Amino acid sequence: MNAYELIVSILYSIDVYDLLLDAFRSAGMEYALRVIIVLVELAVLFGFVLITVMFLTWMERKVVAMVQSRYGPMVTGPRGLLQPVMDGIKLIGKEDIIPAGADRWIFTLAPFVVFVAALLVFIPLPFGYSLIISDLKVGLLYIIAISAVSPVAILLAGWASNNKYSLMGAMRAVAQDISYTIPLALAAIAVVVFTGSLSTVDIVNAQSGTLFGIIPKWFIFITPLGFILFLIASIAEMGRIPFDFQESEQELVAGFFTEYSGMKFAMFFLAEYAHLFAVSGIVVTLFFGGWTGPVLGNIPVQITSLIYFLIKTYAVIFFAMWLRDTVPRVRIDQLLNLGWKIMVPLALLNLLFAGFVVTAGVI
């Protein structure tokens, strides 16, 4: 069951669906109803994601402020909660500058590609029981493939800016993304070995139940090494602080979006936090049992599962922000050494372990 069928069943339960279907059928446009329902679910998903992402910027500032014994944004709205709205209004009002030597078409295209790629990752992500746009058979492969689009757009942005800092930041981002996609995918494949399916819903369903009757059967308890590898690799892929070479402020001004301003800058910024939200959701889906959790009385399972998913996701997001405030940036050679010399062999070892466990029939 996916979100489309959920909407249809809700419409059916309030006796509207048949009326709508008859109305559209009499006009000979039965497909239009399907298209409208799909558009509605996409609008709900992207609206939810964008609002979440806006408030993630607020959360990041608050967490940094708390670590540094400050208040953070406090004035706009209660506890500064409307600060991202004001930031958005400010960015819309700014002048959209395109540098004189820039490649105008690519320069304009790049932020859109990054933004769309960041949003498309959410399509096969299960937010809750049946709260998924499309349960793709190759969901995990789709997620990894779509994540691999953003380094291309980052390279486009860095190249088109006609600025040495942008280009250097983009080169670093691509080098980093390529070297960390491999351990990321290998750590995810270990999970696939356990479940025997690339579908995110199957992966979540495989994690329901308990191990030895006490601890939940989440993959973090089965392959803790795989979890640590996936977390480090995904933080590196996001380009957050221990590995933020693409925009290391002290060296490269702002990395690949040095030359961007106004709404284009806002799109890069939103895409960065959308990526954070998506990756946290994927970590939860793969290693923390997704939306599974104890059933609570007669509350619909869609609502409780969404709440469980969001609690777990925000815990992972908080961990990423917490890590960002704690550790300094590593050097670029240390980063690549860590990626190729340590993470890839360990990920292969983890894969071997997964194969051994499955073949031995422990799970």
Next chain:
Amino acid sequence: MAWISKKWTMIGIIQGLIVTLKHVLQIGNRPTVTVQYPYERMKVSPRFRGKHAVDEDACIGCGICEVNCPNGTITIVKYNTRWFPQFDLGMCLFCGLCVDVCPMNALKMTGDYELADYTRESLIYGPEKLLFKKEVNK
């Protein structure tokens, strides 16, 4: 074996994470140290060097402060038939030399630090803004 414990157990990172978590949860003596500036202010120290003030009864308009000012901030102007210093705070570096050299102890510096303004002209503080009268002890 030391390199194994340091590199592979990530002890340093975990210790750092514990410290930052203590800050987030405000465990121990870790209060929020900044203030919400326009709504609440920190107390300035008593010898803070802010905007100047001129004692109306003590100042004799001698011009020694004008001579000693390293930036040429001070000019002596006529005000109500007497001579008083006028400060161009856009030039002032708040060194306090004028206060030190004043033979009548007529100059002092207040704790007023909110001196930002929109034009350079409005930063010129004449006697009408600086004069104060000391309370006479009887």
